[in-house]
Amino acid sequence: MSEQFRSMEEHTSLPYDVGTVDPYTRARVLLMVAIERSSVLAKHHMARSTDHDSVKKHLAVIRRAESLQLQSLGSLIPADETPLETAIGLEQMTVDLTANLAQNEADDYFKQVLDFALLEDLDHLFRFSLLYEMAEGGDAELMTRGRTPIMAGRPTAVQHRHPVDELRAHFDLGEVPLRTLMNLFTITSVEQEKMLFYQNAVRAYPEQLIRRLFGEIADVEEQHLSQYEALGDPHITPMEQLVLIELNEAYNYFSAAQAEADPAVRRLYGELMGQELEHFQLAVALLERVEGRDASELLGEAVVPSLIELRPNMDYIEAVLATQADLQPFDGEFIPEERLPADWPSFAFRERMNGRGSSADEVERRMPRERMPPS
Template sequence: MAFNPFEHRGIPIDDQFRNWGQLDVAPVDPDNSDPYTKCRIIALNGLEVEAIMYSHHFARMCPDIETKRQLAKVRYVEQQQQKVVNWLLPGQASVLETTISYEQVATDLTGWVARMEPDPYLKACYEFGLLEDFDHLYRYANLYEMIEHRKAEKIVDGLTEVMPGRPTYQQHRNPVDNVREPYDRDAAAPLSKLHALTIMAAEQQTMNFYMNMGPLYMEPIARQLYQEIGMVEEEHVTHYESMLDPNETWYERLVNHEYNECYLYYSFMQTESDPRVKGIWELHLNMELEHLRLACDMMRQAEGRDPEAMLPRELPEPVTFEPNKAYIRELLATQIDYTTLGTGIVWEAHERFEAMQDKINAERPSTEVVIDEHRHKFGDEYRLQTEGAHPVPRLRDKPYE
């Protein structure tokens, strides 16, 4: 049965504040929990962080004090939600183990969105980023075995394959070529707007995580790897945020944010395998329904527009974490050599791309060094390929082999 978020009031905002005991949730079991439960936690944490930061930016630009007060009240609850969601992650999991889960999110969430995206240009943009995050998973998995002597298959549980994607050293582009064309707010399908917000939030959270966690390592190769991949995540945030129509008003995008949070909590509530975690998703959905109602009221009052006219009355089909193995193999066979030029995605390297490669890769990049060191230590690189996977296509040029 379809779910209409506009028909549900949710929990009144003044009843949403929780005390410390209610916020002190037990983490999931790192050894026995569903890998996709951790993926859902990471994805929703990114969504909440984006909602919080967007609200802060809105408040800094807003001259109306009543709007600022309303934003502050909702934002306080969003902060509590973020604490509950993020604190579900197990403390005994290492930063690197959590990193591998982050890249599993980037792979399988982007894979699902790309498969469901109705706009051909936006779909191509998601496919482009997907092959890059897929390669990051491979690099971190090799680092994980080197410094923690464990295999990534314990974390991803065979749901996501671990093998090379578009080599990370080829992902360093001139910044001007990371800016994409935005969707048209008046013509784009509502689902396209939700997809763009979701993947932007997930990539932004990954960028922030690497920015802060990378220097906490002592091992030089780990510090270097987080630094290099962290720079690619900056490119990805630029890539995805530029897909949003800048002509959307502050109130319009606030409504989009709140609707998208309802969509993701509802989606994950449908597929969550952990009953306790599912209860948290349901609670937060009921909070977000009220946040959506308040955002719609603010938009009506400030702009005299009906927000329900720009969003579907019923939530789209639920977002699902599921394997994307065949889809990724197809992309590896056809798109591994792609780069960008202006707002387009192109096959051949070009002068601006090659100039950036010469500058940034003047020394051997850490993403190649980590594979060299793994081969030296173990005799080969680490991969996790399931039965039936065809070999990864060769690149046009691999100067670091």
């Protein structure tokens, strides 16, 4: 492990060029930042509820390595990328990531949950893009370069739901393929990352409208995080979780490295993937030693048959939009809004949240007509 700790200089990357960076290079950096932050935070949480000496020591060492990996990735993002530009990058990444996960998800219910959130993050990309033009005179199309549609999804104003309406039925660890577990760990990390980023970004601008939109969308990301968390098997043991987190990190680096054209970034992914394989092997050994379990019970052959790929998904997104825009969750299932009972908890909650107007609606009202997508 000692070679994973180097001088701070070596843990600090040179930033990409905000004007020329490939949209998916940026998206993969944001994805890996999310994966790493989630790994660091999970290890902090685990350390608080174990009294096992070797687990505590293991977590202390690996957590520090994860934190340094996070810094190597975070320093790829240049100082002249504004919070609104990062928000657009995050939502572009989430839209194409969610579409990729949904198309490679064997569990029908999980796929439905992904499709449901896809249309909400699509709308966030649209609202942030309007605000970007209004506030910074920027054109989000120059960032996404036509790869991801910038269009209205399920309107953000109707995304505010009562917290209990974010509860979902969970799957069982033994009954889903490994790709499902990788999908869950990946999307949960990403929704958490956006929640944290937007919660912090409420202080990044002086204009009240921008502060409100970051807050409004941060709240939806909190909902998305909650719904994905609810999907996971609550009977998972701490060491099973540790093994799967490390495997998911390695899997995401491998996926990202395959697609990455920037040589320096690709090299970094290769290097960090090597570190993750070491974390994974150590975690497997702990699972066996601490919980007396054989990793093959959890992982089978430990083969994930497909990679996570960020690429355009126009047709898929349009098909989901055409058939599912009016869905809302009720009792863990998704039904058209018109069929919801009048006492659906989210009706009153939504009214309360939008009581003084939705900033997401307001950015749309304030933008010139010619920038609006065809309705």
